[in-house]
Amino acid sequence: MSGRKTPESVNDFTLKLANVNGTGSASANGLLMKSFFRMGIPVAGKNYFPSNIQGLPTWYEIRVSREGYRARSGQVDLMVAMNAQTYAQDLAEVSPGGYLLYDSTWPRSHALSRDDVTVLGAPFAQLCNEAFDGVRTRILMKNIVYVGALAALLDIDMAVIEQLAQDIFGKRPGLAEANMKAIRIGWDYATANFDCPLPFRVEAMAATGGMVMMDGNTTAGLGCVYAGATVGAWYPITPSTSLMDAYRSFCARFRADPETRERRYCVVQAEDELAAIGMVLGASWAGARAFTPTSGPGISLMAEFIGYGYFTEIPAVIFDVQRVGPSTGLPTRTQQGDILLAAYASHGDTRHPVLFPADPTESFEMAVQAFDLAERLQTPVFVLSDLDIGMNDWMCRAPSWDDAYVPDRGKVLTAAELERIEKFRRYADIDGDAIPWRSLPGVHPKGAYFTRGSGHSEAAGYTEDAGEYERLMDRLKRKFATAATLMPAPVLHRADKKAALGIVSIGSCDDAVMEARDRLKAEGIRSDYLRIRAFPFNDDVQAFLDEHERIFIIEQNRDAQLRTLLINECSVDGRRLESILHYDGLPMAAGPLVAAVRERLRKGAAA
Amino acid sequence: MSGRKTPESVNDFTLKLANVNGTGSASANGLLMKSFFRMGIPVAGKNYFPSNIQGLPTWYEIRVSREGYRARSGQVDLMVAMNAQTYAQDLAEVSPGGYLLYDSTWPRSHALSRDDVTVLGAPFAQLCNEAFDGVRTRILMKNIVYVGALAALLDIDMAVIEQLAQDIFGKRPGLAEANMKAIRIGWDYATANFDCPLPFRVEAMAATGGMVMMDGNTTAGLGCVYAGATVGAWYPITPSTSLMDAYRSFCARFRADPETRERRYCVVQAEDELAAIGMVLGASWAGARAFTPTSGPGISLMAEFIGYGYFTEIPAVIFDVQRVGPSTGLPTRTQQGDILLAAYASHGDTRHPVLFPADPTESFEMAVQAFDLAERLQTPVFVLSDLDIGMNDWMCRAPSWDDAYVPDRGKVLTAAELERIEKFRRYADIDGDAIPWRSLPGVHPKGAYFTRGSGHSEAAGYTEDAGEYERLMDRLKRKFATAATLMPAPVLHRADKKAALGIVSIGSCDDAVMEARDRLKAEGIRSDYLRIRAFPFNDDVQAFLDEHERIFIIEQNRDAQLRTLLINECSVDGRRLESILHYDGLPMAAGPLVAAVRERLRKGAAA
Amino acid sequence: MTYITKPKVEHAGLRRNALGLSRRDYEGALSTLCAGCGHDSITAAIVQACWELGLPPHRMVKLSGIGCSSKTPAYFVSQAHGINTVHGRMPSVATGAAAANRQLRYLGVSGDGDSLSIGLGQFCHAMRRNVRMLYIIENNGVYGLTKGQFSASADIGSKAKKGEINMQPPIDPVLTALAAGATFVARSFSGDKAQLVPLIKAGLSHEGFALIDVLSPCVTFNDHEDSTKSYAFSRQFYHPAVHTDFVPPAEEIRAGYEQGDVMEVELHDGSQIALRKVEGAYDPTNRDAAFVRIHERIQAGEWLTGLLYVETGREDMHGLNKTVAEPLAALPFDVLCPGAATLEKTLARYR
């Protein structure tokens, strides 16, 4: 897929749109994406936006892939360069043989041209100024005009676009018409002035059945509603903010009493992340399903309370939508840099169950699982998503729901049960799985106990006794072993023939890894691939490590954090686990993975 | 040293004193310790106190060891049971053949007796009531009376005690006399009523030359003064509080202008740990040597700022006097549970240099080194002490000072240098060691730059560029490699003959490990022993791991945190590194180590 | 002093309250605080107030942070769930618990270190949200548990046991509460049970955030003459501004109660507090006047005590959120989960 395009390719190209943020390009880009999707063609969108509100460069990348590859392609076949300030950079980024479309209202310098790129100019601003009134409308419509031009250049079905514009803008009178008018202007201009369609173009397929276009924060927020979560506490932080926005708006629809408008949920915007996790722990302790969405800096701030939750055995669900660290880092770029932190957060001996969704569908599913696990295990559980999953629009399997689902509220004693037992011992291992029984406040006087982050006996009394402390810590360790049996298993993709090479990866690397495996296979390099979905690891992980001579661990951080977890928690010679790391903040592409694997294999086994 | 005492042992026993806290027993216990010390006999004291101010049980353990062993002995030859409420427990703890001394003013039940323990009763309270007036005096003097009785029972040189009482109480008239009177009363009673001395007793030696009796918080606080630290910010937390108390009181002596009383230091009691580390970073950024002492919960709270310091490259010195976690845990017990946290604290890819002192002398030395390293490396540096080192009185080599010492302030551009250079690039790797040059505010306009925790270019400009970010992260990684060459090397103790067995340990485990090695050697088990003194590890660590077939990693936490660091940072088959863990909150003793090693060797090699 | 002489906090008589419970039923574990600690007196007042109010013990929730003061919830109402959180962060845990179950009575106990240093932000924000709870600060001007450092409420010029002198102006919880918009602000003294018990009852009945700042001398680290939080000082200088007498809903309105200078304020739950102005025409419903009056007394080196400010019109966190009356924690799953059919419909937008 590198090098020059075959002249006649269908449904296989990457389009990149360069804009200025705050100018309304998002809806135009969405319109484009959705058009491909509605034509039944697999498509993936990646948004590269600045940590700022208005006036800085922003890019949107759309990959159309017949094969259904959703990773970043790593190339640009058609650049729509609407931002004069980044024009040079944008032009440089076009792959050889590619095209660039720009707004020719203001001519570009000829110094900025390339022999191997076809540059198409269309006077979008001028066209808009002629057709529309008002500055705001003109700015907005300019984006829609380029959608029209692209429709002609790429052979997008106009009926699909029209229907979409109707669906999106239909409710606001005049808006649908204006948009359609703008689309037509672009389409007409392109048809009249360019050789349409381009050698790469789209054609309707039927490959998106059962799919939706959603981002992972929306699905996770929806998952929280479906899981029956009633208390959400948070402090806004990119890229997690839209998770709570989604939860809140779904709740407004599904959880407000139709008559009284009374709410069956409570969202608290906390004063900071320390307070947010405190609220979640308080609510969970009192018996609600409660959660907080945040990102790296938030987890750092929550560290003390996370250890408290671990030690006092209070459920909590924490979504960490990872962005690039350390510190404030690149708040609008993606990374998997909090793996180690989530697994071992807080001082002292602590460890926490972590779920690793790979796409928005799994974000939905794991949101639900997280509550079941947190309550079953009575401990804070992390869902480690990332900016790529959380904020980009993914074509993905539609989340589904089984009405037979019953939430696992874990071991909670009812009033009747409390009435029956002689003495409630909050921290006793009654069942041998190291998970104690808990009681909720307000239920029964016999359930009363005192929760504390200091040393506590089985009966929840204060203790500084060395033996009692050691027993408690040992039980918590055994509880973590129980956790390993409950966490979702990894997904194993076997090569068609026995493979000596193993790949282990995680989360949003999945699409790039799958694509890379296909390409490597085409080169004759076969691999088995295990996608980790949870920590602690279950036995499949150890088996996979045992089974393969050579193993590449692929992840999106500098310090090989997944590898650290693997060598620390499994029984393996770490020298056999070689890292392939990607950590520049952009979503992973298959190309560099293929190159890295090829290169490593060429060099021979690890030292 | 287990089993029954030889009838005539000299300078080799353990004494334990059971009291109620808030009753003034500390000074009596100190008097005892110091008497042994002044008699030239190696001695070690361990204080087991509750997280409370008054009225709960507290114990003090004194080991007298001819051989100079300073670890907890794990046995009790003589129990001084002054706390009626813990009498049963205290009696049970006496080693077979041992003795128990109690206050017979109120008789104990005969149910509480053991055949293999000699119980001695002395009516301490009654003796005091007869000799002294006033409740307060009587309570305080009761403790001193038992010191007198012990002097007789253990054959302590009365001249030494008298001199000590004079040294300690001499300044307050009447107090020295009262104390001496109390000592005499105890001595007289014991001499008249018991068979003095006991089969185990003391005899003057000359084994404490060049030694002092100090705790590690005092030496660390003193180290900060000697290092030239001028800003200390902290939030009180056991067991770190006395470090700042020491710094402050040494400063009051050495750093206040003799005439004006103006201070050449500034201690800020922060509102919490987040603020404390923020102040330290602010002060270091502005050019002062600044530090904060804290314990586990404080590190959790500082996590966000620690990552900020890492990413913006600001020096800071953080003392973590570890206590038992997780959460509030056992605030008055010791542990090494923050090793992993200190090494990798904060979200994103972060890592921090850590120093691991093993005793108060090293706490002094490493306090000084920490400032040199933090400024040289421009990053937060941890000194990981623990409650045992920090709060117990250790007989240790007297800290020494070389007046030729010049602080390493690292790469700081002077006004003249700034004047000369064309453009200051704060984050450029000029020298190839990955350490950039910094400038201080107020020095020169050309030194001005903007420090930020978000993405920054070499010239400290804001950037979201993938390539610039990656280069920055790669440099920070290389800087950590530079750090490995600067950290103090591990201490290697070789067996007298070539040994296949290697032991790796850390910090306050040292004394127990050294003693265990001696005992194992007596059984014919030889071992080489590497004491890690810093993270990142230098090449000696890898060499040691390579050199030994079988390696035991000994540390004081449940989750084998040092082992995690070793397998993650070195090239080694983790399965060869077997953990021996101790984590009940009491200082480590040699006995269980000996047993564990013996047992593991018996069982054969690791799986 | 568990192991020495401390008696159980209060050996109540066998008088029964409306629920048929004796004071004993509102006691807790033995205190481990220093003999004579002011905090223990407050514990006794809490026991008395809860008993008098006739609260079902298991329908209460006790919360605290970390400190000597924060240990005390273990020493009262042992049949209530209790939670010792982390240092300074109790308000958030209380907010979450109250969010999950609005039908329980929340009683938080904190210290001046816990609330005014590390916890200042959470403390203010809980007041701003008007979380329904009674929040008691056991204010001794020091960090008792870490051995006597100054807290943010230490007065200028007060001297620590180690000899240091505080030079920073105090943060006053009462003034802070008034600035943060708290709806019930009171001050009292640990030694004045007659004033404290009715205040606690009123606070527990307030349908919003009720703060009582209780001056509570630390006998070990802050009971020297110089301290304005010592017994000696407190006894001499505190000014009861308003006397509070609480009439619980379970009882009839007390007959023969002096109507003379009594001002009645109706609380949200219908119960009433009667305010006796011991001086002038103190009006506890005027925030500004309260601020000025308190500040003026502080300037004069005195404490104004009593119910200093109360506002009954403001909605609590749930009122603002329009939460259903049932506890969220108790809602059945089927009213919470929209089900498969709705999901199908919802996803249409994303196709």
Added chain:
Amino acid sequence: MTYITKPKVEHAGLRRNALGLSRRDYEGALSTLCAGCGHDSITAAIVQACWELGLPPHRMVKLSGIGCSSKTPAYFVSQAHGINTVHGRMPSVATGAAAANRQLRYLGVSGDGDSLSIGLGQFCHAMRRNVRMLYIIENNGVYGLTKGQFSASADIGSKAKKGEINMQPPIDPVLTALAAGATFVARSFSGDKAQLVPLIKAGLSHEGFALIDVLSPCVTFNDHEDSTKSYAFSRQFYHPAVHTDFVPPAEEIRAGYEQGDVMEVELHDGSQIALRKVEGAYDPTNRDAAFVRIHERIQAGEWLTGLLYVETGREDMHGLNKTVAEPLAALPFDVLCPGAATLEKTLARYR
């Protein structure tokens, strides 16, 4: 709008100040804020004030937290060291820097989210310590950078871009500052440069903690008519209480200045601020009166602006600590290290 049309913050003329510097020398990088953002106007006022004061740029330190407002220190005085800390924690970094070098001028810029939500504790404690710095809150009632959630200073009833309505009472930084004991408390409006510049000059000259709360409309998320932090509202309803005019020490006392209703307050460094009472007999040295007056105006839905409170007698952090006059960061090692002989003597106690 770096890449579109935004001009450098201010194209000053070439007039020179006492140091011979033009306004240009006090400018910074191009702003990346939204066109029309109130914060940019404040930046311009800071540039003007620093220039007028004639501060040597490299002797200033600029600090901030995280937010749109906290980005602005990059946009002024580029020859000063600047530091963007973490969210809400700038006061502690400022405290540390000021501890290390008391001879620099510290100017902190923060937002209402940064200072009143996550940063409330640090904000109050820096005031309590009276750290010498000017602290500007660019107050827009929202979290601009995270796209318009309400901040703690949002008014009841204000409506977010997404349609939500705030129901919680605001935390007012000015009232909070008065309660926390701040020694210089002012309020202004980003659009009123005439008032703002002298206030900034006065704040920079104050020898203690100076707060200026500047209402600074967010054009993107909070500029609808309902918001009391919108332009429209601010222009209409703000009440300049006191007009501040600053006479820098470098210049002669200005001749012909109206003495009529002018009140002069002498600042610690000897410079003076002249306060023009635009109404009644407003006395900015009375903390109680200020509280009442401000609160009363807030109740009436209006902002009182100007220098609202100032106290010049109080010592700053270093005064309280009795620190030496030289910066601690610049003390030579030999005055700091007691040396080997002293160590030997010191250790005698431990033998």
